[in-house]
Amino acid sequence: MAIIVRLDRMMADRKMSLNELAEKVGMTNVNMSNLKTGKMKGIRFETLDAICKALQCSPGDILEYEEDAVK
Numbered sequence: 001m002a003i004i005v006r007l008d009r010m011m012a013d014r015k016m017s018l019n020e021l022a023e024k025v026g027m028t029n030v031n032m033s034n035l036k037t038g039k040m041k042g043i044r045f046e047t048l049d050a051i052c053k054a055l056q057c058s059p060g061d062i063l064e065y066e067e068d069a070v071k
Contacts, residue, residue, distance in 0.1 A: 004064040007036045010055045024054040 011021060022032035025047065034040050048059055055062070 002066045002068060004066050005035060005038045005062060006064055007051070007062050010057055010062055011036075014055050016055065021051070021054055025050040 011018065018032055018036065019029055022029045025032065027035075027047070031040075035043065048062075051062065052058060
């Protein structure tokens with residue numbers, strides 16, 4: 001199971017920089033960057049809610065499920 005973070009796509013669609021989004025959400029630039037690149041292991045619903053409000057989107061616009069390939 002893989003959850004893909006598509007935050008960069010939504011930020012580009014909204015013409016919002018990482019710094020601007022981090023400030024609106026109340027996160028550090030480093031943590032927002034880690035989330036954007038998929039380096040974080042989890043996210044709080046509270047944080048997801050703040051991101052969705054800032055980007056005016058729904059969680060499904062930022063998170064995508066991709067099934068692992070059979071080995």
